[in-house]
Amino acid sequence: MPVDVPLSSPLKADCAHCFALCCNAFGFSRSSDFPVDKPAGAPCPNLGPGHSCRIHRSLRTRGFRGCTVFDCFGAGQAVSQRLFDGTEPDRPEDRRKMFDAFTIMRQLHEMLWHLEEAQMRTFDPDAARAAQDLAxxxxTTSRAHLDDLRSTDMDSLHSRIALTLREISEEVRAAYRADGRDPFPEAHAGADLAGRDLRSDNLCGADLRSSCLIAADLRENTAAGVDLLGADLRDARIEGADLSTALFVTQPQINAARGNSDTALPRRLSAPAHWSN
Structure with a gap:
Protein backbone atom coordinates (compact mmCIF):
# COMPACT_ATOMS: atom_id res chain seq x y z
CA MET A 1 0.00 0.00 0.00
CA PRO A 2 1.26 3.54 -0.70
CA VAL A 3 2.69 5.34 2.31
CA ASP A 4 0.36 7.73 4.11
CA VAL A 5 2.28 10.97 3.60
CA PRO A 6 1.67 13.29 6.56
CA LEU A 7 0.99 16.51 4.65
CA SER A 8 -1.70 19.16 4.91
CA SER A 9 -2.58 18.11 1.35
CA PRO A 10 -1.45 15.22 -0.88
CA LEU A 11 1.51 15.47 -3.24
CA LYS A 12 -0.25 18.17 -5.20
CA ALA A 13 0.27 21.92 -5.08
CA ASP A 14 -2.16 23.91 -2.95
CA CYS A 15 -1.26 27.48 -3.88
CA ALA A 16 -3.89 28.97 -1.59
CA HIS A 17 -1.88 27.75 1.42
CA CYS A 18 1.57 28.68 0.13
CA PHE A 19 3.63 31.86 0.36
CA ALA A 20 4.16 31.77 -3.44
CA LEU A 21 7.49 30.09 -2.79
CA CYS A 22 8.04 29.06 -6.40
CA CYS A 23 7.59 32.73 -7.39
CA ASN A 24 10.24 33.83 -4.89
CA ALA A 25 12.77 31.08 -4.21
CA PHE A 26 13.87 30.17 -7.72
CA GLY A 27 15.59 32.32 -10.27
CA PHE A 28 15.27 32.20 -14.04
CA SER A 29 16.94 33.67 -17.10
CA ARG A 30 15.50 35.24 -20.21
CA SER A 31 14.78 32.37 -22.60
CA SER A 32 11.97 30.69 -24.51
CA ASP A 33 10.46 29.88 -21.11
CA PHE A 34 10.79 33.33 -19.52
CA PRO A 35 10.86 36.83 -21.07
CA VAL A 36 12.92 38.42 -18.25
CA ASP A 37 15.70 37.63 -15.81
CA LYS A 38 14.90 37.04 -12.14
CA PRO A 39 17.50 36.27 -9.45
CA ALA A 40 16.83 33.54 -6.92
CA GLY A 41 15.25 34.85 -3.74
CA ALA A 42 13.65 37.86 -5.42
CA PRO A 43 9.89 38.06 -6.00
CA CYS A 44 8.59 37.59 -9.52
CA PRO A 45 7.60 40.95 -11.08
CA ASN A 46 4.12 39.51 -11.70
CA LEU A 47 3.51 38.66 -8.05
CA GLY A 48 0.53 40.55 -6.66
CA PRO A 49 -1.12 40.99 -3.28
CA GLY A 50 -1.95 37.88 -1.29
CA HIS A 51 0.70 35.79 -3.06
CA SER A 52 -1.34 35.87 -6.27
CA CYS A 53 -0.09 36.04 -9.84
CA ARG A 54 -1.39 39.05 -11.73
CA ILE A 55 -1.11 37.30 -15.12
CA HIS A 56 -1.98 33.74 -14.14
CA ARG A 57 -4.52 33.31 -16.95
CA SER A 58 -2.14 34.59 -19.64
CA LEU A 59 1.25 33.27 -18.54
CA ARG A 60 2.01 31.40 -21.75
CA THR A 61 0.93 34.18 -24.10
CA ARG A 62 3.12 36.62 -22.15
CA GLY A 63 6.16 34.37 -22.44
CA PHE A 64 6.14 32.79 -18.96
CA ARG A 65 5.78 29.25 -20.22
CA GLY A 66 8.14 27.96 -17.54
CA CYS A 67 5.62 28.88 -14.86
CA THR A 68 2.96 26.68 -16.45
CA VAL A 69 5.30 23.69 -16.43
CA PHE A 70 6.43 23.86 -12.80
CA ASP A 71 4.91 21.75 -10.03
CA CYS A 72 6.09 21.65 -6.40
CA PHE A 73 4.45 18.30 -5.52
CA GLY A 74 2.82 19.97 -2.51
CA ALA A 75 6.10 21.19 -1.02
CA GLY A 76 4.94 24.80 -0.98
CA GLN A 77 2.11 24.35 1.48
CA ALA A 78 4.14 21.91 3.57
CA VAL A 79 6.87 24.50 4.13
CA SER A 80 4.49 27.45 4.49
CA GLN A 81 2.02 25.84 6.87
CA ARG A 82 4.01 23.21 8.73
CA LEU A 83 7.54 24.53 8.99
CA PHE A 84 6.56 28.19 9.32
CA ASP A 85 3.17 27.76 11.00
CA GLY A 86 1.37 29.79 8.35
CA THR A 87 3.35 32.95 9.13
CA GLU A 88 5.59 34.35 6.41
CA PRO A 89 8.95 35.46 7.83
CA ASP A 90 10.16 39.04 7.35
CA ARG A 91 13.86 38.77 8.18
CA PRO A 92 16.08 38.06 5.13
CA GLU A 93 17.95 35.26 6.93
CA ASP A 94 14.68 33.50 7.80
CA ARG A 95 13.43 33.88 4.25
CA ARG A 96 16.65 32.28 2.97
CA LYS A 97 16.07 29.36 5.33
CA MET A 98 12.52 29.07 4.04
CA PHE A 99 13.68 29.01 0.42
CA ASP A 100 16.34 26.39 1.26
CA ALA A 101 13.69 24.26 2.95
CA PHE A 102 11.38 24.60 -0.05
CA THR A 103 14.08 23.39 -2.44
CA ILE A 104 14.74 20.33 -0.26
CA MET A 105 11.07 19.65 0.44
CA ARG A 106 10.24 19.65 -3.25
CA GLN A 107 12.89 17.00 -3.85
CA LEU A 108 11.55 14.90 -0.98
CA HIS A 109 7.99 15.13 -2.27
CA GLU A 110 9.07 14.13 -5.76
CA MET A 111 10.83 11.13 -4.23
CA LEU A 112 7.60 10.20 -2.46
CA TRP A 113 5.72 10.52 -5.74
CA HIS A 114 8.03 8.00 -7.42
CA LEU A 115 8.18 5.64 -4.44
CA GLU A 116 4.40 5.56 -4.24
CA GLU A 117 4.26 4.51 -7.89
CA ALA A 118 7.03 1.96 -7.37
CA GLN A 119 4.96 0.24 -4.69
CA MET A 120 1.95 0.07 -6.98
CA ARG A 121 3.84 -1.16 -10.05
CA THR A 122 6.15 -3.87 -8.73
CA PHE A 123 5.09 -7.53 -8.70
CA ASP A 124 7.67 -8.40 -6.04
CA PRO A 125 6.50 -8.09 -2.40
CA ASP A 126 10.08 -7.62 -1.22
CA ALA A 127 10.64 -4.78 -3.69
CA ALA A 128 7.34 -3.18 -2.63
CA ARG A 129 8.42 -3.42 1.00
CA ALA A 130 11.79 -1.82 0.20
CA ALA A 131 10.06 1.05 -1.60
CA GLN A 132 7.64 1.47 1.29
CA ASP A 133 10.48 1.55 3.83
CA LEU A 134 12.21 4.25 1.80
CA ALA A 135 8.97 6.20 1.49
CA THR A 140 9.89 11.17 8.27
CA THR A 141 12.67 13.36 6.89
CA SER A 142 10.07 15.76 5.50
CA ARG A 143 8.63 16.18 8.99
CA ALA A 144 11.96 17.20 10.51
CA HIS A 145 12.51 20.57 12.13
CA LEU A 146 13.80 23.33 9.87
CA ASP A 147 17.50 23.09 10.72
CA ASP A 148 17.48 19.28 10.57
CA LEU A 149 15.73 19.37 7.22
CA ARG A 150 18.30 21.78 5.79
CA SER A 151 21.13 19.47 6.87
CA THR A 152 19.65 16.37 5.20
CA ASP A 153 22.16 14.32 3.19
CA MET A 154 20.18 14.48 -0.05
CA ASP A 155 22.88 12.80 -2.15
CA SER A 156 22.78 9.67 -0.01
CA LEU A 157 18.99 9.62 -0.08
CA HIS A 158 18.92 10.09 -3.85
CA SER A 159 21.36 7.20 -4.33
CA ARG A 160 19.33 4.77 -2.23
CA ILE A 161 16.08 5.65 -3.94
CA ALA A 162 17.60 5.60 -7.43
CA LEU A 163 18.80 2.03 -6.88
CA THR A 164 15.37 0.82 -5.75
CA LEU A 165 13.56 2.59 -8.60
CA ARG A 166 16.01 1.16 -11.13
CA GLU A 167 15.50 -2.39 -9.86
CA ILE A 168 11.72 -2.06 -9.95
CA SER A 169 11.90 -0.46 -13.40
CA GLU A 170 13.91 -3.39 -14.77
CA GLU A 171 11.41 -5.85 -13.33
CA VAL A 172 8.32 -4.04 -14.64
CA ARG A 173 9.75 -3.23 -18.07
CA ALA A 174 10.64 -6.90 -18.64
CA ALA A 175 6.93 -7.71 -18.61
CA TYR A 176 6.39 -5.38 -21.56
CA ARG A 177 9.04 -7.21 -23.56
CA ALA A 178 7.45 -10.63 -23.10
CA ASP A 179 6.95 -10.98 -26.86
CA GLY A 180 10.73 -11.09 -27.27
CA ARG A 181 10.97 -7.80 -29.14
CA ASP A 182 13.53 -5.43 -27.72
CA PRO A 183 13.14 -1.64 -28.02
CA PHE A 184 14.96 -0.08 -30.94
CA PRO A 185 18.74 0.08 -30.28
CA GLU A 186 19.00 3.80 -29.61
CA ALA A 187 16.38 3.64 -26.85
CA HIS A 188 18.56 3.64 -23.74
CA ALA A 189 19.05 5.66 -20.60
CA GLY A 190 20.49 9.08 -21.31
CA ALA A 191 19.86 8.83 -25.05
CA ASP A 192 19.90 12.01 -27.13
CA LEU A 193 16.72 11.71 -29.19
CA ALA A 194 15.99 15.41 -29.55
CA GLY A 195 13.87 16.10 -32.59
CA ARG A 196 13.77 12.45 -33.63
CA ASP A 197 10.78 10.90 -35.36
CA LEU A 198 9.90 8.01 -33.04
CA ARG A 199 6.36 7.42 -34.24
CA SER A 200 7.04 3.95 -35.65
CA ASP A 201 9.81 2.88 -33.27
CA ASN A 202 9.24 0.21 -30.64
CA LEU A 203 9.46 1.89 -27.24
CA CYS A 204 7.67 -0.83 -25.25
CA GLY A 205 9.65 -1.59 -22.12
CA ALA A 206 12.40 0.87 -23.10
CA ASP A 207 14.62 2.55 -20.54
CA LEU A 208 14.58 6.23 -21.51
CA ARG A 209 15.33 7.65 -18.08
CA SER A 210 17.29 10.92 -18.23
CA SER A 211 16.95 10.92 -22.02
CA CYS A 212 16.68 14.08 -24.09
CA LEU A 213 13.38 13.95 -25.95
CA ILE A 214 13.09 17.65 -26.68
CA ALA A 215 10.78 18.12 -29.69
CA ALA A 216 10.83 14.36 -30.38
CA ASP A 217 7.83 13.03 -32.28
CA LEU A 218 6.04 10.24 -30.40
CA ARG A 219 2.60 10.82 -31.90
CA GLU A 220 0.38 7.71 -31.85
CA ASN A 221 3.20 5.65 -30.34
CA THR A 222 2.15 2.92 -27.90
CA ALA A 223 5.00 3.37 -25.45
CA ALA A 224 3.87 0.71 -22.99
CA GLY A 225 6.02 0.37 -19.89
CA VAL A 226 8.63 2.91 -20.99
CA ASP A 227 10.69 4.38 -18.14
CA LEU A 228 10.69 8.19 -18.45
CA LEU A 229 12.23 9.06 -15.09
CA GLY A 230 13.93 12.43 -15.52
CA ALA A 231 13.47 12.46 -19.30
CA ASP A 232 13.29 15.91 -20.91
CA LEU A 233 9.95 16.08 -22.73
CA ARG A 234 9.94 19.77 -23.58
CA ASP A 235 7.92 20.24 -26.77
CA ALA A 236 7.82 16.48 -27.36
CA ARG A 237 4.91 15.58 -29.64
CA ILE A 238 2.77 13.09 -27.75
CA GLU A 239 -0.60 13.70 -29.42
CA GLY A 240 -2.43 10.39 -29.52
CA ALA A 241 0.43 8.59 -27.75
CA ASP A 242 -0.34 5.98 -25.12
CA LEU A 243 1.69 6.77 -22.02
CA SER A 244 -0.84 5.28 -19.63
CA THR A 245 1.57 2.60 -18.43
CA ALA A 246 4.77 4.66 -18.66
CA LEU A 247 6.95 4.55 -15.54
CA PHE A 248 7.86 7.46 -13.28
CA VAL A 249 6.32 10.28 -15.28
CA THR A 250 5.55 13.54 -13.50
CA GLN A 251 3.10 16.36 -14.15
CA PRO A 252 5.87 18.86 -15.01
CA GLN A 253 7.08 16.53 -17.79
CA ILE A 254 3.56 16.28 -19.20
CA ASN A 255 3.05 20.03 -18.88
CA ALA A 256 6.19 20.61 -20.95
CA ALA A 257 5.11 18.27 -23.76
CA ARG A 258 2.66 18.86 -26.60
CA GLY A 259 -0.37 16.58 -26.33
CA ASN A 260 -4.10 16.57 -26.89
CA SER A 261 -7.28 14.91 -25.71
CA ASP A 262 -6.23 11.68 -27.43
CA THR A 263 -3.05 11.38 -25.33
CA ALA A 264 -3.43 8.57 -22.78
CA LEU A 265 -1.76 9.46 -19.49
CA PRO A 266 -1.04 7.59 -16.26
CA ARG A 267 -4.07 7.84 -13.98
CA ARG A 268 -2.36 10.17 -11.49
CA LEU A 269 -1.68 12.79 -14.16
CA SER A 270 -3.96 15.15 -16.04
CA ALA A 271 -3.86 16.97 -19.36
CA PRO A 272 -2.77 20.61 -18.89
CA ALA A 273 -5.18 23.34 -19.90
CA HIS A 274 -2.87 24.64 -22.65
CA TRP A 275 -2.98 21.40 -24.67
CA SER A 276 -4.89 21.51 -27.93
CA ASN A 277 -7.97 19.29 -28.29
Whole structure:
Protein backbone atom coordinates (compact mmCIF):
# COMPACT_ATOMS: atom_id res chain seq x y z
CA MET A 1 0.00 0.00 0.00
CA PRO A 2 1.26 3.54 -0.70
CA VAL A 3 2.69 5.34 2.31
CA ASP A 4 0.36 7.73 4.11
CA VAL A 5 2.28 10.97 3.60
CA PRO A 6 1.67 13.29 6.56
CA LEU A 7 0.99 16.51 4.65
CA SER A 8 -1.70 19.16 4.91
CA SER A 9 -2.58 18.11 1.35
CA PRO A 10 -1.45 15.22 -0.88
CA LEU A 11 1.51 15.47 -3.24
CA LYS A 12 -0.25 18.17 -5.20
CA ALA A 13 0.27 21.92 -5.08
CA ASP A 14 -2.16 23.91 -2.95
CA CYS A 15 -1.26 27.48 -3.88
CA ALA A 16 -3.89 28.97 -1.59
CA HIS A 17 -1.88 27.75 1.42
CA CYS A 18 1.57 28.68 0.13
CA PHE A 19 3.63 31.86 0.36
CA ALA A 20 4.16 31.77 -3.44
CA LEU A 21 7.49 30.09 -2.79
CA CYS A 22 8.04 29.06 -6.40
CA CYS A 23 7.59 32.73 -7.39
CA ASN A 24 10.24 33.83 -4.89
CA ALA A 25 12.77 31.08 -4.21
CA PHE A 26 13.87 30.17 -7.72
CA GLY A 27 15.59 32.32 -10.27
CA PHE A 28 15.27 32.20 -14.04
CA SER A 29 16.94 33.67 -17.10
CA ARG A 30 15.50 35.24 -20.21
CA SER A 31 14.78 32.37 -22.60
CA SER A 32 11.97 30.69 -24.51
CA ASP A 33 10.46 29.88 -21.11
CA PHE A 34 10.79 33.33 -19.52
CA PRO A 35 10.86 36.83 -21.07
CA VAL A 36 12.92 38.42 -18.25
CA ASP A 37 15.70 37.63 -15.81
CA LYS A 38 14.90 37.04 -12.14
CA PRO A 39 17.50 36.27 -9.45
CA ALA A 40 16.83 33.54 -6.92
CA GLY A 41 15.25 34.85 -3.74
CA ALA A 42 13.65 37.86 -5.42
CA PRO A 43 9.89 38.06 -6.00
CA CYS A 44 8.59 37.59 -9.52
CA PRO A 45 7.60 40.95 -11.08
CA ASN A 46 4.12 39.51 -11.70
CA LEU A 47 3.51 38.66 -8.05
CA GLY A 48 0.53 40.55 -6.66
CA PRO A 49 -1.12 40.99 -3.28
CA GLY A 50 -1.95 37.88 -1.29
CA HIS A 51 0.70 35.79 -3.06
CA SER A 52 -1.34 35.87 -6.27
CA CYS A 53 -0.09 36.04 -9.84
CA ARG A 54 -1.39 39.05 -11.73
CA ILE A 55 -1.11 37.30 -15.12
CA HIS A 56 -1.98 33.74 -14.14
CA ARG A 57 -4.52 33.31 -16.95
CA SER A 58 -2.14 34.59 -19.64
CA LEU A 59 1.25 33.27 -18.54
CA ARG A 60 2.01 31.40 -21.75
CA THR A 61 0.93 34.18 -24.10
CA ARG A 62 3.12 36.62 -22.15
CA GLY A 63 6.16 34.37 -22.44
CA PHE A 64 6.14 32.79 -18.96
CA ARG A 65 5.78 29.25 -20.22
CA GLY A 66 8.14 27.96 -17.54
CA CYS A 67 5.62 28.88 -14.86
CA THR A 68 2.96 26.68 -16.45
CA VAL A 69 5.30 23.69 -16.43
CA PHE A 70 6.43 23.86 -12.80
CA ASP A 71 4.91 21.75 -10.03
CA CYS A 72 6.09 21.65 -6.40
CA PHE A 73 4.45 18.30 -5.52
CA GLY A 74 2.82 19.97 -2.51
CA ALA A 75 6.10 21.19 -1.02
CA GLY A 76 4.94 24.80 -0.98
CA GLN A 77 2.11 24.35 1.48
CA ALA A 78 4.14 21.91 3.57
CA VAL A 79 6.87 24.50 4.13
CA SER A 80 4.49 27.45 4.49
CA GLN A 81 2.02 25.84 6.87
CA ARG A 82 4.01 23.21 8.73
CA LEU A 83 7.54 24.53 8.99
CA PHE A 84 6.56 28.19 9.32
CA ASP A 85 3.17 27.76 11.00
CA GLY A 86 1.37 29.79 8.35
CA THR A 87 3.35 32.95 9.13
CA GLU A 88 5.59 34.35 6.41
CA PRO A 89 8.95 35.46 7.83
CA ASP A 90 10.16 39.04 7.35
CA ARG A 91 13.86 38.77 8.18
CA PRO A 92 16.08 38.06 5.13
CA GLU A 93 17.95 35.26 6.93
CA ASP A 94 14.68 33.50 7.80
CA ARG A 95 13.43 33.88 4.25
CA ARG A 96 16.65 32.28 2.97
CA LYS A 97 16.07 29.36 5.33
CA MET A 98 12.52 29.07 4.04
CA PHE A 99 13.68 29.01 0.42
CA ASP A 100 16.34 26.39 1.26
CA ALA A 101 13.69 24.26 2.95
CA PHE A 102 11.38 24.60 -0.05
CA THR A 103 14.08 23.39 -2.44
CA ILE A 104 14.74 20.33 -0.26
CA MET A 105 11.07 19.65 0.44
CA ARG A 106 10.24 19.65 -3.25
CA GLN A 107 12.89 17.00 -3.85
CA LEU A 108 11.55 14.90 -0.98
CA HIS A 109 7.99 15.13 -2.27
CA GLU A 110 9.07 14.13 -5.76
CA MET A 111 10.83 11.13 -4.23
CA LEU A 112 7.60 10.20 -2.46
CA TRP A 113 5.72 10.52 -5.74
CA HIS A 114 8.03 8.00 -7.42
CA LEU A 115 8.18 5.64 -4.44
CA GLU A 116 4.40 5.56 -4.24
CA GLU A 117 4.26 4.51 -7.89
CA ALA A 118 7.03 1.96 -7.37
CA GLN A 119 4.96 0.24 -4.69
CA MET A 120 1.95 0.07 -6.98
CA ARG A 121 3.84 -1.16 -10.05
CA THR A 122 6.15 -3.87 -8.73
CA PHE A 123 5.09 -7.53 -8.70
CA ASP A 124 7.67 -8.40 -6.04
CA PRO A 125 6.50 -8.09 -2.40
CA ASP A 126 10.08 -7.62 -1.22
CA ALA A 127 10.64 -4.78 -3.69
CA ALA A 128 7.34 -3.18 -2.63
CA ARG A 129 8.42 -3.42 1.00
CA ALA A 130 11.79 -1.82 0.20
CA ALA A 131 10.06 1.05 -1.60
CA GLN A 132 7.64 1.47 1.29
CA ASP A 133 10.48 1.55 3.83
CA LEU A 134 12.21 4.25 1.80
CA ALA A 135 8.97 6.20 1.49
CA UNK A 136 8.57 6.08 5.27
CA UNK A 137 12.14 7.35 5.67
CA UNK A 138 11.53 10.20 3.23
CA UNK A 139 8.21 11.11 4.85
CA THR A 140 9.89 11.17 8.27
CA THR A 141 12.67 13.36 6.89
CA SER A 142 10.07 15.76 5.50
CA ARG A 143 8.63 16.18 8.99
CA ALA A 144 11.96 17.20 10.51
CA HIS A 145 12.51 20.57 12.13
CA LEU A 146 13.80 23.33 9.87
CA ASP A 147 17.50 23.09 10.72
CA ASP A 148 17.48 19.28 10.57
CA LEU A 149 15.73 19.37 7.22
CA ARG A 150 18.30 21.78 5.79
CA SER A 151 21.13 19.47 6.87
CA THR A 152 19.65 16.37 5.20
CA ASP A 153 22.16 14.32 3.19
CA MET A 154 20.18 14.48 -0.05
CA ASP A 155 22.88 12.80 -2.15
CA SER A 156 22.78 9.67 -0.01
CA LEU A 157 18.99 9.62 -0.08
CA HIS A 158 18.92 10.09 -3.85
CA SER A 159 21.36 7.20 -4.33
CA ARG A 160 19.33 4.77 -2.23
CA ILE A 161 16.08 5.65 -3.94
CA ALA A 162 17.60 5.60 -7.43
CA LEU A 163 18.80 2.03 -6.88
CA THR A 164 15.37 0.82 -5.75
CA LEU A 165 13.56 2.59 -8.60
CA ARG A 166 16.01 1.16 -11.13
CA GLU A 167 15.50 -2.39 -9.86
CA ILE A 168 11.72 -2.06 -9.95
CA SER A 169 11.90 -0.46 -13.40
CA GLU A 170 13.91 -3.39 -14.77
CA GLU A 171 11.41 -5.85 -13.33
CA VAL A 172 8.32 -4.04 -14.64
CA ARG A 173 9.75 -3.23 -18.07
CA ALA A 174 10.64 -6.90 -18.64
CA ALA A 175 6.93 -7.71 -18.61
CA TYR A 176 6.39 -5.38 -21.56
CA ARG A 177 9.04 -7.21 -23.56
CA ALA A 178 7.45 -10.63 -23.10
CA ASP A 179 6.95 -10.98 -26.86
CA GLY A 180 10.73 -11.09 -27.27
CA ARG A 181 10.97 -7.80 -29.14
CA ASP A 182 13.53 -5.43 -27.72
CA PRO A 183 13.14 -1.64 -28.02
CA PHE A 184 14.96 -0.08 -30.94
CA PRO A 185 18.74 0.08 -30.28
CA GLU A 186 19.00 3.80 -29.61
CA ALA A 187 16.38 3.64 -26.85
CA HIS A 188 18.56 3.64 -23.74
CA ALA A 189 19.05 5.66 -20.60
CA GLY A 190 20.49 9.08 -21.31
CA ALA A 191 19.86 8.83 -25.05
CA ASP A 192 19.90 12.01 -27.13
CA LEU A 193 16.72 11.71 -29.19
CA ALA A 194 15.99 15.41 -29.55
CA GLY A 195 13.87 16.10 -32.59
CA ARG A 196 13.77 12.45 -33.63
CA ASP A 197 10.78 10.90 -35.36
CA LEU A 198 9.90 8.01 -33.04
CA ARG A 199 6.36 7.42 -34.24
CA SER A 200 7.04 3.95 -35.65
CA ASP A 201 9.81 2.88 -33.27
CA ASN A 202 9.24 0.21 -30.64
CA LEU A 203 9.46 1.89 -27.24
CA CYS A 204 7.67 -0.83 -25.25
CA GLY A 205 9.65 -1.59 -22.12
CA ALA A 206 12.40 0.87 -23.10
CA ASP A 207 14.62 2.55 -20.54
CA LEU A 208 14.58 6.23 -21.51
CA ARG A 209 15.33 7.65 -18.08
CA SER A 210 17.29 10.92 -18.23
CA SER A 211 16.95 10.92 -22.02
CA CYS A 212 16.68 14.08 -24.09
CA LEU A 213 13.38 13.95 -25.95
CA ILE A 214 13.09 17.65 -26.68
CA ALA A 215 10.78 18.12 -29.69
CA ALA A 216 10.83 14.36 -30.38
CA ASP A 217 7.83 13.03 -32.28
CA LEU A 218 6.04 10.24 -30.40
CA ARG A 219 2.60 10.82 -31.90
CA GLU A 220 0.38 7.71 -31.85
CA ASN A 221 3.20 5.65 -30.34
CA THR A 222 2.15 2.92 -27.90
CA ALA A 223 5.00 3.37 -25.45
CA ALA A 224 3.87 0.71 -22.99
CA GLY A 225 6.02 0.37 -19.89
CA VAL A 226 8.63 2.91 -20.99
CA ASP A 227 10.69 4.38 -18.14
CA LEU A 228 10.69 8.19 -18.45
CA LEU A 229 12.23 9.06 -15.09
CA GLY A 230 13.93 12.43 -15.52
CA ALA A 231 13.47 12.46 -19.30
CA ASP A 232 13.29 15.91 -20.91
CA LEU A 233 9.95 16.08 -22.73
CA ARG A 234 9.94 19.77 -23.58
CA ASP A 235 7.92 20.24 -26.77
CA ALA A 236 7.82 16.48 -27.36
CA ARG A 237 4.91 15.58 -29.64
CA ILE A 238 2.77 13.09 -27.75
CA GLU A 239 -0.60 13.70 -29.42
CA GLY A 240 -2.43 10.39 -29.52
CA ALA A 241 0.43 8.59 -27.75
CA ASP A 242 -0.34 5.98 -25.12
CA LEU A 243 1.69 6.77 -22.02
CA SER A 244 -0.84 5.28 -19.63
CA THR A 245 1.57 2.60 -18.43
CA ALA A 246 4.77 4.66 -18.66
CA LEU A 247 6.95 4.55 -15.54
CA PHE A 248 7.86 7.46 -13.28
CA VAL A 249 6.32 10.28 -15.28
CA THR A 250 5.55 13.54 -13.50
CA GLN A 251 3.10 16.36 -14.15
CA PRO A 252 5.87 18.86 -15.01
CA GLN A 253 7.08 16.53 -17.79
CA ILE A 254 3.56 16.28 -19.20
CA ASN A 255 3.05 20.03 -18.88
CA ALA A 256 6.19 20.61 -20.95
CA ALA A 257 5.11 18.27 -23.76
CA ARG A 258 2.66 18.86 -26.60
CA GLY A 259 -0.37 16.58 -26.33
CA ASN A 260 -4.10 16.57 -26.89
CA SER A 261 -7.28 14.91 -25.71
CA ASP A 262 -6.23 11.68 -27.43
CA THR A 263 -3.05 11.38 -25.33
CA ALA A 264 -3.43 8.57 -22.78
CA LEU A 265 -1.76 9.46 -19.49
CA PRO A 266 -1.04 7.59 -16.26
CA ARG A 267 -4.07 7.84 -13.98
CA ARG A 268 -2.36 10.17 -11.49
CA LEU A 269 -1.68 12.79 -14.16
CA SER A 270 -3.96 15.15 -16.04
CA ALA A 271 -3.86 16.97 -19.36
CA PRO A 272 -2.77 20.61 -18.89
CA ALA A 273 -5.18 23.34 -19.90
CA HIS A 274 -2.87 24.64 -22.65
CA TRP A 275 -2.98 21.40 -24.67
CA SER A 276 -4.89 21.51 -27.93
CA ASN A 277 -7.97 19.29 -28.29
Missing amino acids: TLVA
